[in-house]
Amino acid sequence: MKPSKVKRSYDRFNDYSADLINSDYNTFNDRANMLIDFCETDEVLKLVHEQLINHKNVDFDTWYQERKATIGGMVGSGELTFPTKIDDRMAIQYQLIYKIKAGEIDAAHFAHHFFPTGRKLDDAIRAFNECSEHAPFSRDELQVRRYP
Numbered sequence: 001m002k003p004s005k006v007k008r009s010y011d012r013f014n015d016y017s018a019d020l021i022n023s024d025y026n027t028f029n030d031r032a033n034m035l036i037d038f039c040e041t042d043e044v045l046k047l048v049h050e051q052l053i054n055h056k057n058v059d060f061d062t063w064y065q066e067r068k069a070t071i072g073g074m075v076g077s078g079e080l081t082f083p084t085k086i087d088d089r090m091a092i093q094y095q096l097i098y099k100i101k102a103g104e105i106d107a108a109h110f111a112h113h114f115f116p117t118g119r120k121l122d123d124a125i126r127a128f129n130e131c132s133e134h135a136p137f138s139r140d141e142l143q144v145r146r147y148p
Helices: 003-021 028-041 045-053 060-068 086-101 107-114 121-132 134-146
Strands: none
Touching: 003 028, 028 045, 028 086, 028 107, 028 121, 045 086, 060 086, 086 107, 107 121
């Protein structure tokens, strides 16, 4: 595979990630769909997609049930923690986006449970974008690519 193809794929991944990070309630699902669809179909990224979806060290459903068990009666009361090993962390974060794209998890409800933002859905989605998923995923993914 040519280095230019890898760079093109990486650049498009960064663009789609940035679109998702900058999304709001009305655009989040569309941007998540674009990112995941790209990762599933791009010749370079589909290899990463498969590794993240089938990562043997994580069980997303167990992780998610454990996180949901920490949700109390207040908005944003859930404790959102991710694995500390970079590969495991990226796998969980990617699988979360994948589950949102698949309609198995509602992004606004997830953000409502784990981020104390009040009632505005845009604020919940922005908190979700900024504090939890995508910036760390993109940053960690970049480090893995730089230092294989």
